[in-house]
Amino acid sequence: MNKTARVALVALFCLGAAACSKKAVKPQETQPPAEPTTTAPETTSGKYTPADLDTDACLRQRVVYFDFDKDEIKPEFQQIMACHAKYLQDRPSAQIRLEGNTDERGTREYNLGLGERRGNAVSSALQASGGSASQLNVISYGKEKPVCREHNEDCWSKNRRVEIVYTAK
Amino acid sequence: MRILRSALSILLLAAAALVAAPLGAQSLNIEITGGLKTATPITVVPFAQAGGAPLPTDVADVIRNDFNRSGKFRSLAKSEIVETPSRGADIKFATWRLLKQDFITVGRLSDAGGGMVKVEYELWDVNKQQSLLAQSYTAPAGDLRGVAHQIADAIYEKITGVRGAFWTRIAYITAVGLGNNTTYSLVVADSDGYNPQVVARSRESLLSPAWSPDGHKIAYVSFESGNSNIYVQDITTGSRQLVESHARGINGAPAWSPDGSRLAVSLSYVGNPEIFVLDLASRHETRLTTNLAIDTEPNWAPDGQSIYFTSDRSGRPQIYQVPAGGGSPTRISFQGQNNAEADVGYDGKQIAMVQGNGNVYRIAVMDRSLGGQVRYVSPGPIDESPSFAPNASMLLYAAVEGRRGVLYAVSADGMVRQRLVLADGDVREPAWGPFRPR
Numbered sequence: 001m002n003k004t005a006r007v008a009l010v011a012l013f014c015l016g017a018a019a020c021s022k023k024a025v026k027p028q029e030t031q032p033p034a035e036p037t038t039t040a041p042e043t044t045s046g047k048y049t050p051a052d053l054d055t056d057a058c059l060r061q062r063v064v065y066f067d068f069d070k071d072e073i074k075p076e077f078q079q080i081m082a083c084h085a086k087y088l089q090d091r092p093s094a095q096i097r098l099e100g101n102t103d104e105r106g107t108r109e110y111n112l113g114l115g116e117r118r119g120n121a122v123s124s125a126l127q128a129s130g131g132s133a134s135q136l137n138v139i140s141y142g143k144e145k146p147v148c149r150e151h152n153e154d155c156w157s158k159n160r161r162v163e164i165v166y167t168a169k
Numbered sequence: 170m171r172i173l174r175s176a177l178s179i180l181l182l183a184a185a186a187l188v189a190a191p192l193g194a195q196s197l198n199i200e201i202t203g204g205l206k207t208a209t210p211i212t213v214v215p216f217a218q219a220g221g222a223p224l225p226t227d228v229a230d231v232i233r234n235d236f237n238r239s240g241k242f243r244s245l246a247k248s249e250i251v252e253t254p255s256r257g258a259d260i261k262f263a264t265w266r267l268l269k270q271d272f273i274t275v276g277r278l279s280d281a282g283g284g285m286v287k288v289e290y291e292l293w294d295v296n297k298q299q300s301l302l303a304q305s306y307t308a309p310a311g312d313l314r315g316v317a318h319q320i321a322d323a324i325y326e327k328i329t330g331v332r333g334a335f336w337t338r339i340a341y342i343t344a345v346g347l348g349n350n351t352t353y354s355l356v357v358a359d360s361d362g363y364n365p366q367v368v369a370r371s372r373e374s375l376l377s378p379a380w381s382p383d384g385h386k387i388a389y390v391s392f393e394s395g396n397s398n399i400y401v402q403d404i405t406t407g408s409r410q411l412v413e414s415h416a417r418g419i420n421g422a423p424a425w426s427p428d429g430s431r432l433a434v435s436l437s438y439v440g441n442p443e444i445f446v447l448d449l450a451s452r453h454e455t456r457l458t459t460n461l462a463i464d465t466e467p468n469w470a471p472d473g474q475s476i477y478f479t480s481d482r483s484g485r486p487q488i489y490q491v492p493a494g495g496g497s498p499t500r501i502s503f504q505g506q507n508n509a510e511a512d513v514g515y516d517g518k519q520i521a522m523v524q525g526n527g528n529v530y531r532i533a534v535m536d537r538s539l540g541g542q543v544r545y546v547s548p549g550p551i552d553e554s555p556s557f558a559p560n561a562s563m564l565l566y567a568a569v570e571g572r573r574g575v576l577y578a579v580s581a582d583g584m585v586r587q588r589l590v591l592a593d594g595d596v597r598e599p600a601w602g603p604f605r606p607r
Binding site for chain 1: 374376377392395396397418419421422435437441442463465466479481485486507509510523525528530550551553554569572597598
């Protein structure tokens with residue numbers, strides 16, 4: 001199936017699905033007018049589209065924060081894991097790079113390992129909720145890419161993170 | 170003590186005035202943190218210059234600074250040098266005995282033609298009125314700092330019996346700019362921070378520089394291709410080789426074997442970081458660790474028989490030792506909440522590491538000949554990357570001050586500390602190079 005046809009089909013399925021209505025971004029004129037809408041299978045309703053990455057409140061959250069020297073995903077990030085996993089499931093061509101980061105405490109190479117461990121934890125969580133390993137790539141920057149440069153817990157907590165970066169939507 | 174400190178600060182002001190203008194990139198700052206009862210008093214008289222244009226380097230100043238930051242000597246401040254003999258025959262020993270000096274160095278510079286300068290010096294024992302050394306060097310005027318460091322090395326060895334390590338080089342990483350506009354550089358400089366030369370530059374992070382034992386190459390980690398990869402670069406020709414680039418995971422923490430034929434590295438393509446030994450000629454990898462923990466920061470024992478590394482297999486990072494040919498790792502660090510990044514002195518007895526307690530990370534030196542006793546040589550709070558001089562008399566380490574990284578050189582006893590500062594940017598990850606062939 002070529003890309004145009006796939007886009008058309010996704011748009012078509014959305015016509016019959018109430019859940020799609022608020023996410024629909026395709027202009028009316030691009031939708032094939034004559035196709036029957038009632039044949040859309042139940043399982044394809046409510047699928048994410050690339051536009052949702054910019055508009056969906058859950059998908060727009062792309063950072064997971066961690067406790068010091070820990071790689072456990074805290075309960076408050078489970079919902080984010082679920083919606084990104086669903087996106088991966090809905091969009092098999094989508095690709096995510098998980099960028100692991102740490103705070104400044106501890107040595108550089110150890111922190112590369114810790115950042116990778118956090119990236120792997122997010123990767124596992126996304127796979128457990130339906131993402132595929134082939135859609136996920138983990139890279140660790142350790143403490144090399146801080147978003148905050150002060151030496152206090154407030155700052156450190158912002159740096160202990162995994163960033164979810166879509167490399168293909 | 171107070172007199173010494175004020176004398177030192179005068180000396181340093183003089184030194185700063187001499188060097189700050191032409192170089193711009195460096196400044197000097199020596200801090201005495203403890204008693205110097207064991208430091209040997211030595212005078213280095215300003216070297217006489219027979220005619221010619223003023224030279225860019227004050228040779229005696231460079232020697233004095235080397236001595237002072239070593240912690241083994243305290244040199245008489247330039248302002249207290251009341252007489253300026255330039256030959257042994259002109260030394261009035263009574264004067265220097267009154268000033269409680271044990272040794273005195275005198276010297277002179279003369280034009281050797283073709284841009285070359287002849288440097289002659291003598292070392293005398295003040296109490297015995299005996300000549301200990303008399304040598305001369307001929308070098309380009311632009312290399313007088315190198316000559317001064319070699320003189321300091323010869324005097325250091327004559328008096329202490331230990332080879333001097335002033336005429337050596339250091340490598341470090343700088344980061345200049347913010348966010349996506351940061352430029353990372355791998356820099357090689359003299360042991361006192363002068364003559365910095367950029368050997369590699371990247372828009373992505375560079376880290377973990379490691380000198381080859383012959384001083385010709387540096388192995389380092391670069392993110393320039395996206396992931397961490399390990400390169401080996403010839404610092405003279407600039408040519409380089411990609412030696413570890415597994416697409417999955419970390420390729421990091423290179424450390425040369427003492428014979429220069431192998432690199433110990435940390436690779437995580439197997440799922441988590443493990444220690445491997447890479448044979449550089451055959452490119453054959455031997456895996457040394459099998460554990461779900463982070464195993465990284467390998468460093469060879471000087472005899473090449475074992476490798477120290479950091480592992481959090483016990484919960485928090487600690488230092489372990491494993492036979493280089495494979496075997497069971499043994500934990501060797503037990504003091505402090507966590508320990509990482511071991512660097513081993515040339516005799517294998519002293520092991521420097523980063524010790525973390527709460528939010529304070531300091532450089533600790535463990536003496537294995539004293540039953541693993543640990544002494545701190547840095548104050549924290551975020552110190553790392555300890556690197557011994559090749560004679561283990563001093564260490565370099567990285568510290569954070571405000572929003573930037575700075576480098577310190579500290580005597581192995583922790584009593585004398587000197588900050589090496591670049592004018593702008595963030596400096597980190599010092600690595601002290603090997604001895605240079607004499």
